[in-house]
Amino acid sequence: MSRRRRRPFPTRRAPRLPRPAPYDRTETLARWAGCAYCDGPAEELDHVLPLARGGRDVAANVVAACRDCNGSKYTHTLACWAITGGNAPCVCDS
Template sequence: MTRHRKPPSRPALQVARRVRPAPYSRREILTRWAGCTYCNGPAEELDHVLPLARGGRDVAANIVAACRDCNASKYTHTLACWATAGGSAPCVCDS
């Protein structure tokens, strides 16, 4: 009968914990911007400057106040791409 040796035990791998971003207040952001960031109209919504679909983060530093029309036309475009197209489709970033 042959004996099988146990492989040497390895230290458990440390799994990095995901750090949650600090919460932000919708009211605070709308008050800070006091109107649409893009057209100075009345702000009703929050917009991610770098969209979540493009790798943006859901943090206060990436969020601005926007009117419904600007937010809808920007959609998932980056700010540079959206501005290059004059705030309307078609956009050059293929989204």
């Protein structure tokens, strides 16, 4: 007689987080008079805490930035980017 394997007790899944309210790109660019970092003309949106570092895609984490600042910040945290002045090597290892 073969023995059946018992199934483990069912595990409960964690409830999903509600989706954040969407933000409007043109509204965000209009809210900022220029780049949040250098006061130049803002052309892009930047996540202050990058998505790659656990930041969320919500309006409170998004600012307007010029192309140069956004490109040099890349996936760095704001503190790391400010310390290095946007130049490598970075202390946060990104």
